[in-house]
Amino acid sequence: MKNIIHNINKAFDHRIRLGIMSILVVNEFADFKMLKELLGVTDGNLASHTKALEKEAYINVEKSFIGRKPNTKYSVTKKGRDAFKKHVEAIEKLLKQ
Amino acid sequence: MKNIIHNINKAFDHRIRLGIMSILVVNEFADFKMLKELLGVTDGNLASHTKALEKEAYINVEKSFIGRKPNTKYSVTKKGRDAFKKHVEAIEKLLKQ
DNA sequence: TTAAAGTACTTTGAATTTCAAAGTAAATAA
DNA sequence: TTATTTACTTTGAAATTCAAAGTACTTTAA
Numbered sequence: 001m002k003n004i005i006h007n008i009n010k011a012f013d014h015r016i017r018l019g020i021m022s023i024l025v026v027n028e029f030a031d032f033k034m035l036k037e038l039l040g041v042t043d044g045n046l047a048s049h050t051k052a053l054e055k056e057a058y059i060n061v062e063k064s065f066i067g068r069k070p071n072t073k074y075s076v077t078k079k080g081r082d083a084f085k086k087h088v089e090a091i092e093k094l095l096k097q
Numbered sequence: 098m099k100n101i102i103h104n105i106n107k108a109f110d111h112r113i114r115l116g117i118m119s120i121l122v123v124n125e126f127a128d129f130k131m132l133k134e135l136l137g138v139t140d141g142n143l144a145s146h147t148k149a150l151e152k153e154a155y156i157n158v159e160k161s162f163i164g165r166k167p168n169t170k171y172s173v174t175k176k177g178r179d180a181f182k183k184h185v186e187a188i189e190k191l192l193k194q
Numbered sequence: 195t196t197a198a199a200g201t202a203c204t205t206t207g208a209a210t211t212t213c214a215a216a217g218t219a220a221a222t223a224a
Numbered sequence: 225t226t227a228t229t230t231a232c233t234t235t236g237a238a239a240t241t242c243a244a245a246g247t248a249c250t251t252t253a254a
Contacts, residue, residue, distance in 0.1 A: 003137030004119070008112040014241085015105040022101070022191050032203065040100030045242050047204065052240090063203095068250065070202055088192055094119050095185055111212085129232065142213050144233065149211090165221065167231055 004097065007090035009083055011056045016041055016049045021084045024059060024076040032072045050074060058083060101194075104187035106180055108153045113138055113146045118181045121156060121173040129169045147171060155180060 012018055019039045023030050030038075036046050053059040058080030062073045076084070109115055116136045120127050127135075133143050150156040155177030159170045173181070 004135055005112045005116040006137065008115075010112070013110075013112045015102045015107070015110045016241090018105075018188075019102040019191065022194070026194065033201090036202095038101050040103065042243050043203065044205080044244075048241070070249080072203070091115075091188065091192075094116065095188075097119060097123065113212090130230090133231095139214050140232065141215075141234080145212070167220080169232070 004094055005090075007086060008094070009087040009090075011053065011058060012084060012087045014049070016045065017053060020049060020053060020074070021058070021076065021080070024074060025081060025084060029073045029075050031074070035074065053080070056080075056083075101191055102187075104183060105191070106184040106187075108150065108155060109181060109184045111146070113142065114150060117146060117150060117171070118155070118173065118177070121171060122178060122181060126170045126172050128171070132171065150177070153177075153180075 012021055016039060020035060023035060023038055032046065032050075035041075035050070036043065039046065041049075050059065050061070054061050057077055060075045060077055062075070064071055064073070109118060113136060117132060120132060120135055129140075129143065129147075132138075132147070133140065136143065138146075147156065147158070151158050154174055157172045157174055159172070161168055161170070
């Protein structure tokens with residue numbers, strides 16, 4: 001092992017992204033509005049954090065219309081779930097040393 | 098409760114600062130060299146993160162000489178220990194739902 | 195039926211944060 | 225003596241965070 005924080009994933013190392021992932025690993029889907037309300041963040045801020053997770057292929061983004069309104073649904077990918085599990089284990093290990 | 102991440106402390110919301118605090122809550126003191134080696138970070142980077150924690154009064158900085166060499170010892174303050182406990186509880190709660 | 199307000203995002207770029215390279219000052223090794 | 229190492233600090237470029245403003249509708253109200 002290199003050092004005590006080397007298994008902490010930079011992509012999840014921010015409270016908003018940690019929150020997004022925490023929501024997505026227990027809910028098959030969450031839409032923009034739901035994430036925004038659960039996290040208490042501004043629109044632009046949420047958009048940039050979801051974009052960062054999407055860029056790493058940790059989450060999936062699906063755009064559709066519900067009735068006549070646009071709707072964006074986020075879900076976690078297999079890669080994201082695996083990486084997040086590792087990250088959580090790394091945090092737990094760090095906090096329990 | 099406002100939202101699911103509102104108890105996460107921004108001051109600890111970075112892997113290096115999380116690592117510094119994790120070390121300091123279990124070791125009465127840690128010096129610059131020890132933190133640097135345990136965390137695997139560059140000097141300047143470590144300095145800026147310890148400075149950020151010091152600014153919040155979460156850690157104490159004591160400068161002295163060991164033999165004829167400068168030595169900087171860091172320790173956690175009561176305020177830091179309490180705030181960190183809250184932070185860890187917030188993370189655990191977030192990850193457990 | 196036109197106007198005003200609301201919804202669901204996206205874009206933009208200023209402010210803040212992160213980070214390592216370079217600097218400082220003294221100790222030790224060659 | 226000169227070079228290298230140690231233990232930090234300073235600096236500022238680069239990356240990230242964040243909210244204000246923008247876009248493109250939809251809904252409500254007069």
